[in-house]
Amino acid sequence: MARTRTTAAALFLAGVAAAVLTGCQGEPPAKTDAPSIKLGHVGHDHHLALYVAALEGGRFKNDFGIYLEEVKAKEVYDLVDGERTLARLNFIKVGGGSRMPAAMSRGEIEVGLGGVVPVAKFADGGQPLKILCPLQTDGDMLVMQKDSPVADWASFVKAAKEGEKPLTIGYKAPVAIAKLVFERALVAEGIAYGYDATDPKARVILVNFGSEASPIPMMETRAIDGFVMNQPGVAVAVAKGLGKVVSELRDLPPKGKWINHPCCCICATEQTLQAHRDAVKGLLKVILLATQLINTNQDLAIDCATRWTKYDLAVEKDSVPTITYLAEPTDSWVTGMKTWAEMAKDVELFTGKYADASPEAFVDDLLDLTLVREAARELREKGLLKAS
Amino acid sequence: MKAKRWIVRVLLGAIVPVAILVVWHVASVGSVVVPSIGAVLEVLAHPLRDPPALDSTSLASGALISVLRVVCGFGLAAVTAIPIGLLVGRSRGAMDMLSPTMAAAMVISPIAWIPVAIIAFGLSSPATALYGDEHWRFGLLDQLRFAIVAVIWLGAFFPIALNAAGGAKRVREAHIEAARVLGATRRQVLAKVILPSAAPSIVTGLRVGGGIAWRVIIAAEIFPGTRGGLGYMIATAHEQASYEYAFASIIVIGAIGLVLDGMLRLAEHRVGRWQPKER
Numbered sequence: 204m205a206r207t208r209t210t211a212a213a214l215f216l217a218g219v220a221a222a223v224l225t226g227c228q229g230e231p232p233a234k235t236d237a238p239s240i241k242l243g244h245v246g247h248d249h250h251l252a253l254y255v256a257a258l259e260g261g262r263f264k265n266d267f268g269i270y271l272e273e274v275k276a277k278e279v280y281d282l283v284d285g286e287r288t289l290a291r292l293n294f295i296k297v298g299g300g301s302r303m304p305a306a307m308s309r310g311e312i313e314v315g316l317g318g319v320v321p322v323a324k325f326a327d328g329g330q331p332l333k334i335l336c337p338l339q340t341d342g343d344m345l346v347m348q349k350d351s352p353v354a355d356w357a358s359f360v361k362a363a364k365e366g367e368k369p370l371t372i373g374y375k376a377p378v379a380i381a382k383l384v385f386e387r388a389l390v391a392e393g394i395a396y397g398y399d400a401t402d403p404k405a406r407v408i409l410v411n412f413g414s415e416a417s418p419i420p421m422m423e424t425r426a427i428d429g430f431v432m433n434q435p436g437v438a439v440a441v442a443k444g445l446g447k448v449v450s451e452l453r454d455l456p457p458k459g460k461w462i463n464h465p466c467c468c469i470c471a472t473e474q475t476l477q478a479h480r481d482a483v484k485g486l487l488k489v490i491l492l493a494t495q496l497i498n499t500n501q502d503l504a505i506d507c508a509t510r511w512t513k514y515d516l517a518v519e520k521d522s523v524p525t526i527t528y529l530a531e532p533t534d535s536w537v538t539g540m541k542t543w544a545e546m547a548k549d550v551e552l553f554t555g556k557y558a559d560a561s562p563e564a565f566v567d568d569l570l571d572l573t574l575v576r577e578a579a580r581e582l583r584e585k586g587l588l589k590a591s
Numbered sequence: 592m593k594a595k596r597w598i599v600r601v602l603l604g605a606i607v608p609v610a611i612l613v614v615w616h617v618a619s620v621g622s623v624v625v626p627s628i629g630a631v632l633e634v635l636a637h638p639l640r641d642p643p644a645l646d647s648t649s650l651a652s653g654a655l656i657s658v659l660r661v662v663c664g665f666g667l668a669a670v671t672a673i674p675i676g677l678l679v680g681r682s683r684g685a686m687d688m689l690s691p692t693m694a695a696a697m698v699i700s701p702i703a704w705i706p707v708a709i710i711a712f713g714l715s716s717p718a719t720a721l722y723g724d725e726h727w728r729f730g731l732l733d734q735l736r737f738a739i740v741a742v743i744w745l746g747a748f749f750p751i752a753l754n755a756a757g758g759a760k761r762v763r764e765a766h767i768e769a770a771r772v773l774g775a776t777r778r779q780v781l782a783k784v785i786l787p788s789a790a791p792s793i794v795t796g797l798r799v800g801g802g803i804a805w806r807v808i809i810a811a812e813i814f815p816g817t818r819g820g821l822g823y824m825i826a827t828a829h830e831q832a833s834y835e836y837a838f839a840s841i842i843v844i845g846a847i848g849l850v851l852d853g854m855l856r857l858a859e860h861r862v863g864r865w866q867p868k869e870r
Contacts, residue, residue, distance in 0.1 A: 241714075243815070246646060278818070295714070295816040306815045311714050419832045420624045439832045443623040513646045514831060 237281065237288040238479050242486075243297040243312035247512055248435050248522055249339050249467040250316045251504060252493040252530060254511035257294075259496070259503070267587050269488050277511070282485050290482035300376035301325070304470070307332060313475040314483065319465045320378050320543060320552075326569050327555040331473040333571035336487060337536050338467040338494075341453045342526035343381035344437045345372075346446040347429035348422065356450040363394045363406045371400070373412045373421055373430035378552070380466050381431040381452055382409070387546055388455035422446055433466065435514055438522035442515060451525065463527060465539040476571065487530070487578040491588055494530035497523075504528075531579050532572050540566050626835035634839035645833045648819040654843050656734045657808050657821040663735055664743025665804040672748045672800070673793055676755025677785065686756070693749055693756075701746030701807045705738075705814070708745075712738035714816050734819055739811045746807040747800030754796025758789030790862040798855040805848045 244250045256263060256271050257280055263270035264283075271280040271292070282289045297306040303317030304325035315322075316338060326332055347353045353362050363370050374382035389396045389407055397405035410427055412418050418430040422445040430440075431452065440446035453461045469490065471483055497504040501524065508519040529536065541562035547553050557565050582588035612628065619625040634642075638651035647653065678685045679693070718733035762785050770784050812822025821840040828837035 296818060297815040298813070302815065309710055309713060311709075311815055417829055417832055423622060423624045443832055445623055511646075512831075513642070513644055515644060 237290050238482055239291045239293060240314055240475065240479060240482060240486075241293045241295055241312045243295050243303050243306050243315040243317070245299045245303065245317060245467075246296045247299070247433075248508045248514075248519060249342060249433060249526065251497060251508050251511075251523065251526075252338060252490045252528060253294075253316060255496055255504060255507045256489045256493040258507045258510055259493075262496075263489065263492065267492050267582075269485060269492070271489060282482060282489065284485050284488075289485040290479060292486070300379060304330065304332070307470070307472060313479075314469065314471045314486065316469055317467060318378075318380050319468045319540065320380055320383060320547070322468060322470045323543065323547065323557070323565075323569055324378055324552060327553040327557040329555055332470050333473060333476060334468045334470045334540075334569055335476075335483070335571060336469050336490065336575035337465055337529045337532055338469060338490070340463040340466055340527045340529055340536065340539070341451065342434040342466060342522075343384060343431065343452040343464075344434070344448050344525070345385065345429060345431050345450045345452060345455075346418075346437055346440055347449045348425065349445060349447050351428060351447070351449075353429070353449055356455060359449055360392050360394065363389075363392075366406075369400075369406050369408050370428045371408045371410055371426070373410045373418045373427040373432075375412060375418075375432055375436070377411065379431075379433070380464065381433055383546060383550070384452045384455060384461050384464060385431040386550070387457075388452070388461075391456040419443060419445060434526055435508075435512070435518050435522040437525075438518040439514070441521060442518050460542060463529075463533075463535050463539055465536055465543065476574075480574070484574050484578050487575045488582055491530045491575070491579055491582060494528045495588060497528045531575065532570075537566060537570070540570065623832065624834055626838055630835040631838045631842070634835050635842065642824075642833070642836055645824070645827055645831055645836050647824045647827050647836070650821075650824070650836075650839060650843060653819055653821045653824045653840065654847065656731070656819045657812065657844075658847060659731070660735060660739050660811075660820065661743055661801075661804045661808050664740045664807075665747050665801055667740065668744045668747035668751055668800055668804070669797060671744075672751035672796070673755045676752035676793070676796070677759045677781075677789065679752070680756035680759025680789065681762075681785065690756070693752060696745075697749040697753060701742050701803065702810045704742055704745050705811065708738040708741045709814065712736070712741060714738075734817075736814060736817070739808075739814055739817075742811045743804045743807050746803040750799040750803060751793070751796040754792045754799065755789060758792025758796075759785055761792070762788040787862075791859065794855060794859040794862055798852060798859065801851050801855055802848065805844065805851065809844070 244253060257273070257277070260270045260272055260280075264272075269284045272283050273280055274291070278294055280292045280294065282292055295306070295312055297303050297312060297315070299317065301321045301324070303312070303315045304322050306312045307315050308325055308330050319334060322332065322334060345356070345359065347359070353359045359370075372385070374385070376382070386396065386409075394406050395404045396407040396409060398409050399405070400408050402408070410421070412421055412427070412430070417436065417439070418427065418432060419440060421427045422430070422440060429446065429449065437446075437448060441448065453464060455461055469487070476483060505516070505519045505523050508514070508523055509516050512519070514522075544557065544560070544562040544565035547557070553560075556568070560568070579588055615625065616628055619627045634650060638654075639649050641649050648656070675689070679689050680686070714736065715738075716733045716736045721732065766784050766788065767780055770780050775783065808820070809822035809825060812820040813826050817823050821844050824840045825837045828834060828840070
């Protein structure tokens with residue numbers, strides 16, 4: 204009797220599991236002959252151009268004729284040009300820092316949005332990938348405790364040099380753009396820094412609070428005096444009343460060196476570029492148009508940022524205007540990439556093929572801007588993209 | 592008298608949770624990181640609602656996804672670890688061959704295997720296996736990423752296998768001999784003597800393995816491409832400073848873990864009730 208009951212219960216549970224697993228499959232999307240491309244992104248507002256294109260597909264269809272058609276919200280979109288589907292894009296949230304190029308190196312994504320330095324680091328290690336265009340510049344800041352006497356960079360330097368105790372500053376990842384800029388600014392000011400709280404010489408102690416983790420708990424417990432980070436992490440700390448922006452990192456010394464410093468970019472594997480050149484060019488067209496829309500309609504941009512990232516409206520209102528959205532490479536952006544190459548050499552970040560490369564050789568090898576320039580030219584010819 | 596003892600037990604059991612609630616309330620006053628009890632209850636009261644300020648699925652959906660992942664990983668661990676454990680416990684050769692590896696692997700945190708699992712399985716899932724790449728993003732089956740299930744399996748496998756081995760080793764030879772004298776086949780000896788004798792140890796292993804599987808899921812759900820699960824919700828809530836969702840997820844994890852442990856404890860009691868108490 205007991206055995207019968209057990210068998211019946213097991214069969215019932217198996218039936219429920221089968222029903223759940225098969226029943227929740229949902230309607231599969233219409234099949235497409237277009238290539239399927241896995242696209243990695245981080246999910247924050249540095250990648251807003253992609254989210255604007257995804258959320259405003261109808262507007263793009265009407266205004267530009269090239270657009271993303273939603274198949275499954277936030278996950279699958281068809282890239283359509285006129286009547287032709289160029290590709291099915293599978294959006295994969297991969298995390299920031301090195302996680303995007305790491306996912307690319309494992310073959311999980313073919314096109315990725317992420318920071319230029321981690322991408323360069325992976326290319327240096329031999330990963331066959333190319334940076335295709337920028338996504339944005341700036342948007343990195345130094346934030347201090349709200350009640351800190353430090354109010355600007357000059358007072359930060361004074362506090363670091365003359366204060367009783369060294370300042371403890373958090374960062375999110377070893378190769379995060381914000382951390383690298385901040386370190387070079389400390390060197391430029393002659394401020395000794397280190398990672399060990401017992402280092403007697405260090406006037407600034409740098410503390411890793413973990414990639415994608417938030418500095419908020421460490422700020423609340425005063426484990427750190429401040430942090431350097433990209434948006435929207437900065438705006439969250441400000442909105443929560445825990446911090447104040449002391450300086451945008453673009454303004455740090457050496458003077459003028461960090462203005463429009465390259466931050467996030469779009470990159471792709473060389474194999475994808477060869478196999479799906481048309482589709483990638485189509486994606487770049489959409490990104491160019493979305494960037495134009497962001498720069499001409501900030502309210503829409505903020506609305507899209509809130510809808511996609513689910514951050515508070517107050518956070519995105521604070522964050523989006525501090526980021527310079529840029530998809531068409533400018534001379535200053537390329538110069539910024541060369542600056543990264545020099546900086547990387549200074550801190551011995553590269554140990555592979557870029558270890559001894561000149562900044563010119565570095566950008567020649569890492570950047571492939573032909574597609575984005577072609578895409579921009581074609582859009583201009585149609586009168587869709589305004590002069591940069 | 593019985594009722595009085597029961598009341599005392601309940602009161603004693605309530606001391607720590609009440610103390611936690613008091614500390615929580617005090618800590619939440621003026622804090623950004625520690626949400627108020629009310630804010631967390633609000634999240635718990637609407638488990639089906641998609642979080643308005645968090646890039647995540649609903650709490651109930653996250654719990655379902657996490658439970659499915661744990662059930663698959665833990666089930667796989669039970670199915671593979673029990674036979675291997677019994678083999679190790681009953682065969683000198685198998686013990687010499689496997690026990691050093693199992694002992695060494697046992698002390699490695701399952702979390703350490705995450706990068707290996709990602710490299711081994713990538714983003715594949717039963718959905719990709721059944722329907723191919725075209726369907727890889729669809730349905731609940733896709734949430735059962737092999738890499739996540741593999742890490743849970745690794746976490747639960749070793750305690751179950753080692754306990755099964757220990758249980759099988761402790762079976763009295765006299766019982767086995769008696770069964771053989773009475774004409775029992777090898778299969779009957781396994782089913783009627785070894786398995787029942789080792790059952791309490793096996794269930795203890797399942798309890799330990801189940802606990803580890805639940806702990807592992809939190810870390811495993813930060814895999815690339817994951818968009819659901821209680822671990823994902825905690826990580827995202829932390830990133831977006833929406834800590835009420837992190838706390839609500841922690842409570843749900845604790846509650847499900849309690850139910851899982853209660854079920855295994857009941858099984859432990861049932862399989863062990865015929866055995867004499869050791870003195």
